[in-house]
Amino acid sequence: MxxxxxxxxxxxxxxxxxxxxxxxxxxxxxxxxxxxxxxxxxxxxxxxxxxxxxxxxxxxxxxxxxxxxxxxxxxxxxxxxxxxxxYVQWRRLQRAGLRRLQEAAAPLYERTRVFRTYASNVVPGYLQTPAYATALLGTIAGFRGTPDDVSEAVTARMRRSRVVREGDHRFAVLIEEHVLNHRLGDADVMSGQLGNLLACMTLPAVSLGIVPENAAREGVVWPLEAFTIFDDTQVNVELLAARVRVTEPSEIELYEEAFAQFTRLAVYGAEARALILRAIEALG
The missing domain is CATH 1.10.260.40 (lambda repressor-like DNA-binding domains)
Incomplete structure (x- = not known):
């Protein structure tokens, strides 16, 4: 594939x-x-x-x-x-800072009814805590040399993330297990973020699965870059250098099939909670 x-x-x-x-x-x-x-x-x-x-x-x-x-x-x-x-380079999207990029995506989040997100590197933005988002966006701003508006960007991201708890939206989220163990910020930041994932699992609009590191991947699509499918009309893919927006129906179908395969690899419920709790315990 x-x-x-x-x-x-x-x-x-x-x-x-x-x-x-x-x-x-x-x-x-x-x-x-x-x-x-x-x-x-x-x-x-x-x-x-x-x-x-x-x-x-x-x-x-x-x-x-x-x-x-x-x-x-x-x-x-x-x-x-x-x-x-x-295909838009991040340096072009973020040249005026990170806040505007968060705000620009808000209409897409508001009109989308079904989100399908595969997270292979960090916790998805709409499930992030303010502290985790601050650590992540601060790292991005430093790496890409963008204007320092991290605080405003975090506020905008949290405002955009209200769709998880408000309105008629549904979220199917798949997170690779190593994301749970990749520390952003200090132990308290990570502990808070992992605890937030446990809380989000109880929300009626959210289905959260964890793809175990030891999952048998024979015959299954390989780990991919992070992506989100918005309804069945658009896929946003996050690369190191750029954001890619996929709108071609045949390519959207490829991402939908990849998401379906990851779905079959993931664990849910008690098994997923156990993996999150193990990551919290590992923080010491």
């Missing part, structure tokens, strides 16, 4: 590039002539047509003008922006 979290973006870019090439061919002009009409280097049209260079809005307008199809520019610009939103 080959999961490529950035393939949706690549496919969208390739489709746009192919469409631009078709416009040039339909206009009956060569790549060299297009470059001359746009005032570009000879190599630029080829780089755009082969999806090696992402065109700007101005590039698309110039291209359409050169091909005498100005009316198509708005639709092509919209498609280009959609592709651009699929």
């Amino acid at each position: 080959p999961l490529s979290p950035s393939s949706s973006a690549h496919e969208a870019r390739a489709a746009l590039a192919a469409r631009l090439r078709e416009l040039r061919l339909d206009a009956g002009i060569t790549s060299k002539e297009l470059a001359a009409r746009c005032g570009w280097s000879v190599a630029k049209p080829s780089r755009i047509e082969n999806a090696h260079t992402a065109p700007s809005d101005a590039d698309i307008r110039a291209w359409c003008t050169a091909c005498d199809v100005e009316k198509q520019a708005p639709d092509l610009i919209a498609a280009n922006r959609q592709a651009d939103q699929m």
Whole structure:
């Protein structure tokens, strides 16, 4: 099951590039002539047509003008922006700090009815305590060199997380066992966070499963990057360098199948509580 979290973006870019090439061919002009009409280097049209260079809005307008199809520019610009939103570097999303990113996601959280989250690195944001979120976001801000608005970002994250207890939402959460033992903050922070997971397990809207470290994974999808499926319309994947938004139905189905396989590996109820309690005891 080959999961490529950035393939949706690549496919969208390739489709746009192919469409631009078709416009040039339909206009009956060569790549060299297009470059001359746009005032570009000879190599630029080829780089755009082969999806090696992402065109700007101005590039698309110039291209359409050169091909005498100005009316198509708005639709092509919209498609280009959609592709651009699929794979977005964290440094671009977080350049103004972390608070705005938390707030920008709030509408998605409000309208989503079913969340399916696979957590392979940290506790999911909507189940985090303020202290754990502070430790995590502080580490992120330091690593990526973003403006220090951690306190405001934590407040925004906690506000966004009210969907767990308010409104008509359901949450299916799968956490790899090693996340329980990866310490963020001091022992008190981790103990509080693990205790919060125990409390969240009692909420009627939350189903929490733990994937044991010794789970038999033969024939099952390998551990993946963290992802959340929002209803059945969008998947957000968190990479080190970027956030990937998957909207292609066939790729969403891949993540749904991966989630289903992890679901079968996970333990629930008393067994899951035992793993969390063991992690708390290990804190000393």
